[in-house]
Every structure is written in C-alpha cells, then in structure tokens.
Amino acid sequence: MKTTKVLKTYISETSTKEVSEILNTSNQNYVAICNANTLVRSVKNSYVRDVINNFTIKTADGFPVAKALSYFTKKNYSRVDGYNVFLQTIKDGLDKNLKHYFFGSDEYTTKLMIKNLYKAFPEIKISGYLCPDFMDVDELIDKHFDELNKIDTDIVWVSLGFPKQEIFIDKIAKKIKTNSNFVGIGGVFEWVAETKKKAPEWVANIGFEWFLRLIQDPKRLYKRYLIDNTLFILYFLRQVFFRR
Numbered sequence: 008m009k010t011t012k013v014l015k016t017y018i019s020e021t022s023t024k025e026v027s028e029i030l031n032t033s034n035q036n037y038v039a040i041c042n043a044n045t046l047v048r049s050v051k052n053s054y055v056r057d058v059i060n061n062f063t064i065k066t067a068d069g070f071p072v073a074k075a076l077s078y079f080t081k082k083n084y085s086r087v088d089g090y091n092v093f094l095q096t097i098k099d100g101l102d103k104n105l106k107h108y109f110f111g112s113d114e115y116t117t118k119l120m121i122k123n124l125y126k127a128f129p130e131i132k133i134s135g136y137l138c139p140d141f142m143d144v145d146e147l148i149d150k151h152f153d154e155l156n157k158i159d160t161d162i163v164w165v166s167l168g169f170p171k172q173e174i175f176i177d178k179i180a181k182k183i184k185t186n187s188n189f190v191g192i193g194g195v196f197e198w199v200a201e202t203k204k205k206a207p208e209w210v211a212n213i214g215f216e217w218f219l220r221l222i223q224d225p226k227r228l229y230k231r232y233l234i235d236n237t238l239f240i241l242y243f244l245r246q247v248f249f250r251r
Contacts, residue, residue, distance in 0.1 A: 008064065013075045014046045014242045015056055019064045020080060023087050026064060027096040030162055031103055034186040037062040039173050040089040040193065042069035043239040048170060050242055055170045058177045066092065071236065075243055079250075089192035090205060093164065094127075096190075100161070101130050108158055108187070109136035111166035112196040119200035134160040144175045148182060156183040163189045166196045 010017035018041060029036055039045070039062045049056035059065055066087035067073040073086045097107065109117055117136050124131055137154065139147055148155075165172045172191035180189060198205040 010065065011076055011079050013072060013079065014050050014246060016041060016046050016049045016065060017060050018067050018072065018076050020084065021064065021066060021087060022085065023091045023095050026066060026087060026092050027099045029064065030096045030188050031100045031105060034188060036064060036188045037176055037180060038064045038066065038190040040068040040092065040191060041065050041072060043071045044235045045169055046072060047235040047238045047242065058173050061177065071239055089195045090198055093192055093195050096162065097128055097131060101128060104132055105162065106132045106134040106160045108134045108160035108163045110163055111172065112138055114138045116196050116200045116202050119202060120196050123199055123201065134158065144171060144178055147175060148179055152182065155179060158185065158187065160187050163187050165189060165191045166193060168193055
C-alpha cells in the first residue's frame with residue numbers, strides 16, 4: 008500500500024472500505040489509527056514513530072491528518088477512523104464468519120459493547136475478550152502470554168489508548184505465533200458501548216469531533232487537543248516550507 012510522509016509518519020493512502028477488505032481477506036496485518044496526537048508524539052518520540060511506521064497500515068484518523076494527506080498527495084482523502092473501520096470490518100466479515108476478539112478497556116464497557124454488537128449484527132462471531140488490569144506493556148504480555156498465544160480469532164481489536172496499544176501490538180506480534188490481524192482503536196469500545204457520546208459524522212467531517220470529546224473528558228484530553236493540535240499545525244507548516 009502506498010504511503011505519504013505526514014510530519015514523520017508514513018500515512019497509508021487508503022479508505023475505510025479498503026482497510027476492511029484487507030482485514031477480511033488477509034492476515035498478520037497490524038493497523039494504527041493515526042490522529043494528530045499520534046503524529047505529534049511520533050515527531051517527539053523516535054521509538055513510537057518507528058513502531059507505528061512498521062505497522063502494515065497507518066490510517067488518517069481525524070480531519071487534520073486527512074487534510075494533510077490530501078494536500079501532500081494532491082488527492083482527496085477522507086478520514087479513516089477507528090469507529091468506522093471497526094463497524095465496516097465487522098459488517099463486511101459477517102458472510103465470511105470472521106471471528107473477533109476484544110482486548111483492553113474495562114469489563115463493564117466491553118460487555119455493553121458486545122451486547123450492542125449482537126443487537127446490530129446478530130450473526131457476529133466473537134471468540135472472546137480480555138480486560139486486563141492497569142499495568143505496563145511488558146507486564147501485560149508476561150501475565151497474559153499463554154492466553155494470548157492460544158487465541159483462535161481473525162482480528163484482535165485492542166483498546167489500551169495511544170501509544171500503549173501500538174507498543175503492545177508491536178511486542179506481542181513478535182512473541183506469539185498467530186495469523187490474527189491486530190488493530191489499535193483507542194476509545195471505540197466506549198462509543199459502541201454508548202458509555203461516551205460519539206460525535207455525528209457531519210461534525211467529524213468538518214473537523215470538530217475533538218470539541219465534543221474535550222467537553223466529555225477535559226482533564227485527560229485538554230493537552231492532546233489544545234497543545235498537540237497546535238503543534239500539528241506548526242509541524243505541518245514546517246514540512247510544507249521545507250518541501251518547497
């Protein structure tokens with residue numbers, strides 16, 4: 008898949024439908040859903056940057072990243088966000104009996120999400136879930152290695168937050184023998200469970216999804232949106248200047 012460098016991350020030139028098709032028809036793919044915060048952190052942290060750039064697919068999640076990708080490629084790319092990748096992939100995989108496994112979040116949220124998934128997709132195949140206690144990545148892998156190594160599933164959806172979920176995927180994929188696809192999707196479990204409100208698509212498509220998320224969780228997200236989004240613009244302008 009062709010990629011284009013946005014800041015210091017090589018973003019895949021793709022669509023939600025194409026990502027779904029890849030996840031439904033091939034294995035051992037590792038998908039990072041990259042928003043402005045992801046790209047800014049990747050500028051600052053070379054380890055995180057290398058982890059993400061080694062993933063099979065790095066999607067343009069969010070209005071700023073999609074617009075930057077469109078600018079550099081001179082093509083029109085839409086957002087390829089975790090929520091729509093998640094639902095599209097599940098929908099497209101129903102007739103293929105694709106199996107899904109959920110890792111991360113908490114028990115209450117995950118059970119609500121699974122309940123809502125069964126309502127929306129009665130034929131969905133769920134092979135299990137695991138909601139680990141809070142610990143660092145190496146501890147997670149050490150504690151749950153045997154269980155993760157035995158998972159029989161097509162896709163493992165990982166909700167640990169950035170960059171923990173991406174580092175987890177990178178490390179576990181090197182340790183276990185599996186053909187499963189791994190996708191890091193952050194807070195998508197909460198949106199599907201409806202424990203947090205998802206912005207309407209028209210709001211996300213004009214670049215204001217961040218505002219609704221900030222209102223719901225200001226203490227945790229203020230730095231991401233008020234500082235990192237500003238840095239994204241500055242880093243983007245710097246890249247534009249040096250390309251010229």
